[in-house]
Amino acid sequence: MTQILSIQNILKKASFSTDMKESQRVMWEEERYTDGSKWRFLEHKGPVFAPPYEPLPDKVRFYYDGKPMKLSAPAEEVATFFAKMLDHEYTTKDIFRKNFFKDWRKEMTSEEKSKITDLNKCNFSDMNEYFKAQSEARKQMSKEEKQKIKEENERLLQEYGFCIMDNHKERIGNFRIEPPGLFRGRGDHPKMGMLKRRIRPEDIIINCSKDSKHPKPPPGTKWKEVRHDNKVTWLASWTENIQGSIKYIMLNPSSRIKGEKDWQKYETARRLKKCVDRIRNQYRDDWKSKEMRIRQRAVALYFIDKLALRAGNEKEEGETADTVGCCSLRVEHIKLYPKMDDQEYVVEFDFLGKDSIRYYNRIPVEKRVFKNLQLFLENKQPEDDLFDRLNTSILNKHLQELMDGLTAKVFRTYNASITLQQQLKELTSDDSIPAKILSYNRANRAVAILCNHQRAPPKTFEKSMQNLQTKIDEKQNQLSAARKQLKAAKADHKASHDDKSKKAVEVKRKAVQRIEEQLMKLQVQATDREENKQIALGTSKLNYLDPRISVAWCKKCDVPIEKIYNKTQREKFAWAIDMAEKDYEF
DNA sequence: GAATGGACTTGAACAAATTACG
DNA sequence: CGTAATTTGTTCAAGTCCATTC
Numbered sequence: 001m002t003q004i005l006s007i008q009n010i011l012k013k014a015s016f017s018t019d020m021k022e023s024q025r026v027m028w029e030e031e032r033y034t035d036g037s038k039w040r041f042l043e044h045k046g047p048v049f050a051p052p053y054e055p056l057p058d059k060v061r062f063y064y065d066g067k068p069m070k071l072s073a074p075a076e077e078v079a080t081f082f083a084k085m086l087d088h089e090y091t092t093k094d095i096f097r098k099n100f101f102k103d104w105r106k107e108m109t110s111e112e113k114s115k116i117t118d119l120n121k122c123n124f125s126d127m128n129e130y131f132k133a134q135s136e137a138r139k140q141m142s143k144e145e146k147q148k149i150k151e152e153n154e155r156l157l158q159e160y161g162f163c164i165m166d167n168h169k170e171r172i173g174n175f176r177i178e179p180p181g182l183f184r185g186r187g188d189h190p191k192m193g194m195l196k197r198r199i200r201p202e203d204i205i206i207n208c209s210k211d212s213k214h215p216k217p218p219p220g221t222k223w224k225e226v227r228h229d230n231k232v233t234w235l236a237s238w239t240e241n242i243q244g245s246i247k248y249i250m251l252n253p254s255s256r257i258k259g260e261k262d263w264q265k266y267e268t269a270r271r272l273k274k275c276v277d278r279i280r281n282q283y284r285d286d287w288k289s290k291e292m293r294i295r296q297r298a299v300a301l302y303f304i305d306k307l308a309l310r311a312g313n314e315k316e317e318g319e320t321a322d323t324v325g326c327c328s329l330r331v332e333h334i335k336l337y338p339k340m341d342d343q344e345y346v347v348e349f350d351f352l353g354k355d356s357i358r359y360y361n362r363i364p365v366e367k368r369v370f371k372n373l374q375l376f377l378e379n380k381q382p383e384d385d386l387f388d389r390l391n392t393s394i395l396n397k398h399l400q401e402l403m404d405g406l407t408a409k410v411f412r413t414y415n416a417s418i419t420l421q422q423q424l425k426e427l428t429s430d431d432s433i434p435a436k437i438l439s440y441n442r443a444n445r446a447v448a449i450l451c452n453h454q455r456a457p458p459k460t461f462e463k464s465m466q467n468l469q470t471k472i473d474e475k476q477n478q479l480s481a482a483r484k485q486l487k488a489a490k491a492d493h494k495a496s497h498d499d500k501s502k503k504a505v506e507v508k509r510k511a512v513q514r515i516e517e518q519l520m521k522l523q524v525q526a527t528d529r530e531e532n533k534q535i536a537l538g539t540s541k542l543n544y545l546d547p548r549i550s551v552a553w554c555k556k557c558d559v560p561i562e563k564i565y566n567k568t569q570r571e572k573f574a575w576a577i578d579m580a581e582k583d584y585e586f
Numbered sequence: 587g588a589a590t591g592g593a594c595t596t597g598a599a600c601a602a603a604t605t606a607c608g
Numbered sequence: 609c610g611t612a613a614t615t616t617g618t619t620c621a622a623g624t625c626c627a628t629t630c
Binding site: 173174176178183184185186189240242243245247310311312313315320321323325353354355356392393396407408409566567568569 | 615616617618619620621622623624625626
């Protein structure tokens with residue numbers, strides 16, 4: 001309770017606002033509650049369901065064992081899910097095929113079931129061609145047809161894409177129900193290929209306020225339930241059939257409820273900044289503890305702090321891909337090197353983290369940490385837990401005692417934001433705007449590397465790099481040509497000393513200058529792109545970097561905010577754009 | 587405490603829209 | 609102007625963390 005109250009007080013003091021009028025801002029402040037409720041009034045139109053299945057035209061055939069076969073509608077629908085994915089690597093994977101086939105058979109009639117017994121004898125290529133042709137046809141549609149679709153989408157957005165929460169019209173994040181399809185788990189997921197069933201109104205729980213106009217279910221259907229729970233922020237939910245977890249319809253990041261939460265997150269990280277030295281001293285001390293659980297806790301916290309690792313909750317074995325975070329690291333995920341090249345006490349990490357993204361890092365650690373790790377590894381098998389006396393619950397309980405509201409993920413936020421701030425200070429030159437933006441991207445990149453935000457190198461990367469290089473070469477040729485011309489013009493002017501030739505010199509000088517700038521811009525672009533090959537900047541920008549740092553930097557360096565944040569990002573960070581001055585310190 | 591459920595944030599992949607280019 | 613490259617937006621899976629129950 002004290003925690004909630006203190007947050008409320010912070011909210012009140014800091015005049016949280018976007019581009020609202022003063023009167024509205026006061027209203028916002030009055031709308032914040034101390035009892036854990038999230039809203040007083042909530043009205044919306046309910047979700048938009050996936051369009052019903054449209055059977056294939058008869059000419060599109062499915063072949064079993066070389067012979068055409070007409071499928072019942074339910075079996076055909078599931079078959080189309082597979083047919084659409086034929087070019088995808090998924091359909092070559094054993095688990096995917098096995099899971100798909102098992103679930104597909106459940107949708108078959110008994111005749112189909114007895115006939116179709118081997119997926120390898122199924123030929124979906126005709127269906128696959130059909131869908132390719134369809135999407136090609138969609139691309140070839142006339143301007144008018146495309147415009148019509150766009151207008152229909154816009155109408156749907158206007159009708160279902162917004163809700164009223166308290167006194168504001170807010171954008172909904174995901175108002176469409178997920179369509180049925182084949183589950184695409186990441187990495188080695190044991191459930192990949194399973195059928196994600198179609199969601200019906202009878203599966204949906206609606207959440208809205210009692211005194212609002214309740215959303216109407218589609219004709220002839222009913223909601224599973226209509227409830228009025230203002231302790232939560234979601235508008236609708238349903239239970240998904242793959243993991244049995246709940247999915248939600250929630251508001252867009254631009255909404256008050258998400259913005260305030262985001263702001264709180266950064267305020268918590270700033271509070272960590274004030275006491276991080278104390279906490280670091282504490283865990284360094286704990287490396288010497290006579291209790292094993294405390295040493296483990298302290299080493300794990302060191303990793304979370306230094307390497308920005310995720311907490312690492314336990315996962316149910318066999319239900320998901322085998323991935324780990326800090327607390328769930330196993331012996332097989334680290335290697336210890338007392339000496340490596342010219343460094344001492346090197347730890348090599350190699351494991352699959354969230355989304356089965358590989359984390360690989362070699363890092364020298366302090367001797368005490370190294371000795372502790374050796375101790376933790378004693379008498380263990382590769383598949384044993386590295387921190388056998390620790391889990392995220394224990395760790396977070398400890399962190400809560402060190403600072404109000406502190407959890408493992410706050411370190412990620414804190415280290416990301418503080419790194420951006422430091423890097424911006426270090427890297428920013430008083431150069432041209434493109435050079436400043438390169439500096440910003442480099443600072444952003446340092447954070448993305450810290451957080452291990454990777455992306456698959458774009459398919460066309462090599463080619464686009466080459467194209468850019470060609471352009472640079474061309475520009476260089478242009479430049480030397482322009483310089484020659486300038487020289488000639490100067491000589492001409494020296495000879496004639498007339499106004500006309502003087503003007504010509506000026507014109508040529510300008511031309512050289514322009515080309516130099518263009519060349520510079522291209523070179524900067526090439527550097528930026530090369531450095532960004534496998535790094536994804538978006539995730540840290542959206543989730544880890546206190547936007548006020550970026551806003552302040554833009555103001556200080558005279559960089560228009562539009563160069564850093566696009567429209568959506570400006571909407572999400574409206575509160576920060578409004579709040580931060582050029583001297584803002586994280 | 588361990589297991590489970592629930593709510594919410596984070597994350598890469600993919601699709602659509604927009605911009606750059608020949 | 610049409611096409612290709614790039615950026616922006618959407619999707620939905622996969623985490624974190626907290627509350628509840630036994």
